Amino acid sequence: xxxxxxxxxxxxxxxxxxxxxxxxxxxxxxxxxxxxxxxxxxxxxxxxxxxxxxxxxxxxxxxxxxxxxxxxxxxxxxxxxxxxxxxxxxxxxxxxxxxxxxxxxxxxxxxxxxxxxxxxxxxxxxxxxxxxxxxxxxxxxxxxxxxxxxxxxxxxxxxxxxxxxxxxxxxxxxxxxxxxxxxxxxxxxxxxxxxxxxxxxxxxxxxxxxxxxxxxxxxxxxxxxxxxxxxxxxxxxxxxxxxxxxxxxxxxxxxxxxxxxxxxxxxxxxxx
Amino acid sequence: xxxxxxxxxxxxxxxxxxxxxxxxxxxxxxxxxxxxxxxxxxxxxxxxxxxxxxxxxxxxxxxxxxxxxxxxxxxxxxxxxxxxxxxxxxxxxxxxxxxxxxxxxxxxxxxxxxxxxxxxxxxxxxxxxxxxxxxxxxxxxxx
Numbered sequence: 001x002x003x004x005x006x007x008x009x010x011x012x013x014x015x016x017x018x019x020x021x022x023x024x025x026x027x028x029x030x031x032x033x034x035x036x037x038x039x040x041x042x043x044x045x046x047x048x049x050x051x052x053x054x055x056x057x058x059x060x061x062x063x064x065x066x067x068x069x070x071x072x073x074x075x076x077x078x079x080x081x082x083x084x085x086x087x088x089x090x091x092x093x094x095x096x097x098x099x100x101x102x103x104x105x106x107x108x109x110x111x112x113x114x115x116x117x118x119x120x121x122x123x124x125x126x127x128x129x130x131x132x133x134x135x136x137x138x139x140x141x142x143x144x145x146x147x148x149x150x151x152x153x154x155x156x157x158x159x160x161x162x163x164x165x166x167x168x169x170x171x172x173x174x175x176x177x178x179x180x181x182x183x184x185x186x187x188x189x190x191x192x193x194x195x196x197x198x199x200x201x202x203x204x205x206x207x208x209x210x211x212x213x214x215x216x217x218x219x220x221x222x223x224x225x226x227x228x229x230x231x232x233x234x235x236x237x238x239x240x241x242x243x244x245x246x247x248x249x250x251x252x253x254x255x256x257x258x259x260x261x262x263x264x265x266x267x268x269x270x271x272x
Numbered sequence: 273x274x275x276x277x278x279x280x281x282x283x284x285x286x287x288x289x290x291x292x293x294x295x296x297x298x299x300x301x302x303x304x305x306x307x308x309x310x311x312x313x314x315x316x317x318x319x320x321x322x323x324x325x326x327x328x329x330x331x332x333x334x335x336x337x338x339x340x341x342x343x344x345x346x347x348x349x350x351x352x353x354x355x356x357x358x359x360x361x362x363x364x365x366x367x368x369x370x371x372x373x374x375x376x377x378x379x380x381x382x383x384x385x386x387x388x389x390x391x392x393x394x395x396x397x398x399x400x401x402x403x404x405x406x407x408x409x410x411x412x413x414x415x
Contacts, residue, residue: 073400074400074401074402075400076398076400076401076402077400108401109401110401111401111402124289124291124292125291125292125293125399125400125401126292127292127295127296131400154296154299155296155299155300155302155303156299163289164289164290165289165290165295165298166289166295167292167295169289170289173289
């Protein structure tokens with residue numbers, strides 16, 4: 001997932017397989033403008049394979065002119081570089097992280113905040129197995145909260161209850177766009193409690209509790225078909241008649257434009 | 273003995289949202305049968321579980337959150353000779369202030385007017401980012 005602001009800053013949210021196509025689309029030295037031309041910031045929520053497996057195929061990492069900042073969850077046990085190197089090293093990957101020609105700078109979150117271009121990014125640990133953070137991206141045009149792997153209802157008898165005791169609330173509070181894990185239906189969730197993901201009903205409840213304006217259902221179950229997703233969403237929305245939160249389903253190449261708090265949701269592109 | 277009023281000064285001191293480590297900590301201890309007591313970095317009480325209610329002699333719903341100054345006195349901790357234990361000598365306060373586990377044996381006077389002989393371990397809660405987030409006391413009655 002790619003986030004840009006008009007001043008030219010480029011944030012990449014996680015590094016799954018989609019990052020390979022993004023890298024190919026960026027011409028060396030011109031991904032951004034206004035003095036940020038050679039900088040890209042990759043925000044990793046956690047180091048599960050589906051969030052880092054595209055990293056080694058991101059071509060700007062092989063460009064010596066590029067400065068790549070990688071922000072990932074802190075650990076007192078091992079530094080981020082060492083944990084990422086478990087994947088970016090033989091035998092899992094032929095190239096060592098240290099051998100990549102670009103200038104790579106690693107940052108622990110939530111120890112550090114990020115300000116680049118018009119973006120100010122904060123983070124917090126959230127409920128998901130292993131060290132996992134969510135991000136809150138603020139700009140003069142609005143706020144995006146990104147919680148792709150998140151189970152705020154885990155062990156909470158009265159979810160959605162007290163916001164103070166709800167994982168992710170501080171990140172999602174009042175967001176213009178909340179991009180949130182929506183892997184399961186309510187029925188599926190019942191047999192996956194503790195796996196670190198949410199049902200669509202829970203996401204909608206969380207969005208409403210947080211005062212988010214628009215929620216993007218994300219991290220679909222990999223076996224889901226497009227039509228099935230639309231149907232599941234329609235069923236969930238029918239149960240929440242009267243909610244002020246608007247909803248869309250994340251799709252490849254779909255774009256969202258946020259301008260002075262006003263959101264325009266792009267259509268779902270047709271895949272040939 | 274006075275039961276502290278609910279919604280005391282502790283409420284506005286709390287963050288808008290608890291750290292995930294405290295949220296998960298509260299969830300975990302609410303499922304356990306071992307008496308446990310959870311506090312924030314300052315030592316203000318956030319939660320204690322049902323097993324702890326039996327030892328402290330009062331339900332958490334009745335006390336609500338308490339300031340460190342309140343809970344460290346309200347249970348009147350004493351040593352075997354009946355001498356009051358100062359707050360800074362309580363295991364949980366040591367855990368918070370010195371960042372290390374601490375153990376102690378003591379007597380407390382529960383809010384149900386019963387005196388109980390207990391052992392207590394205080395453990396600091398330190399997050400993955402190395403941040404001090406609070407503390408946890410585990411305690412049990414000595415047979």
